[in-house]
Amino acid sequence: MRAPAQENLALWAGVILTLALVSTRAAPACDRWGPRVDCGHVGMSQAECEGKGCCWSPADFDGAPHVDLPWCFTPNAGPSEYRAARVEEVSGGVRADLELSRGTQPELGPDIQALRLDLTAPGPGILRLRLTDPRSPRWEVPAWLFKSQLLNGGGGSGTRLAPSHATDGGGSGSGSRRVWQARGIQIELKEETFSLEVSRAASGQPDGAAGGSRPLVNTTGTRLDQYLELSTWLSPSAVLYGAGERASKTLHLE
Structure with missing residues (x-):
């Protein structure tokens, strides 16, 4: 007692x-x-x-x-998560099949179970990122309007994304990373949880030079949700023009 x-x-x-x-x-x-x-x-x-x-x-x-x-x-933190189930090099570019590993906020509607990511470099210093739902094709602007000559200012068949290296994330489930380089651009893809980082080599610096790159796109820890909402971190000094479907009092994105 x-x-x-x-x-x-x-x-x-x-x-x-x-x-x-x-x-x-x-x-x-x-x-x-x-x-x-x-x-x-x-x-x-x-x-x-x-x-x-x-x-x-x-x-x-x-x-x-x-x-x-x-x-x-309603509580809304915690975006849906995808994993890169398959990553392959195709026609000088990169294709990744993404699978849903964790869905959130069912009140917004069902998550897309599978996504396809295509990365190509139509010209030096240019990266084309295409994210689609392969199981539900949608109407798109005809491809013949987007020949590489319209983007790189001349002829040529584009720039090949060359594999740089692949690294293990440090153990089971932590997610490996793959890196590709093109002229002036470096792409880093994390397989699980999927994220994408794109950087541009600073003027006068070789591709991938330490301390010489400038981040362009970084989706680490950001949302990829039901409506193909793709988010990225931005520098406070960045100014964006031409972004559609936005709410702003200025011509540039606030």
Whole structure:
């Protein structure tokens, strides 16, 4: 039989552990930049929203898109994940078949189970990235409008993506990386979880020179979701023009 002090100590330890578990389960995964599925109603307070286990984030923060977004939305952090089931070199380019390994947010609709990634270099310093659903073909602009001569300013059959090296990620399940180089461009593909990094060699530097590359595209840790939403990290000083289907008060992407 335990003394009262020991019983009290055990009781408090149990309460603290229970509170910690409840706190861990109750905390929703909220990404204010991610897709928002409305979880509230007009006039709902933050306390009411969070009391339902939903996320609260007023859509008036710096950099928010100029569209009407719900302030109270269902948990949305954690993008769908894909793995590169097969990677092969075809016609001087690279093709990868991607398979869904983890789906999230079923309320947005079913994830695409398989994707196809095609990488080609139609000219020096140019990379064409094409991501499609091979099981559900969609109408596309005719290929004859995109001959390589229209992109590289002259003749030629394009630039071959030459394999540079492949590395093991450091153990089972950690994902290996494959690297290809073309004139002025380096492409690094991680197989699981799939991500893509593209960099350009700085002026006067050989391809792949240490410290001489500038990142162009980096999808590591970003979203690849139901609507073929492909995200990338950008430098704060980057200025983008010509990006369609966006909400901005300027001609360039904010």
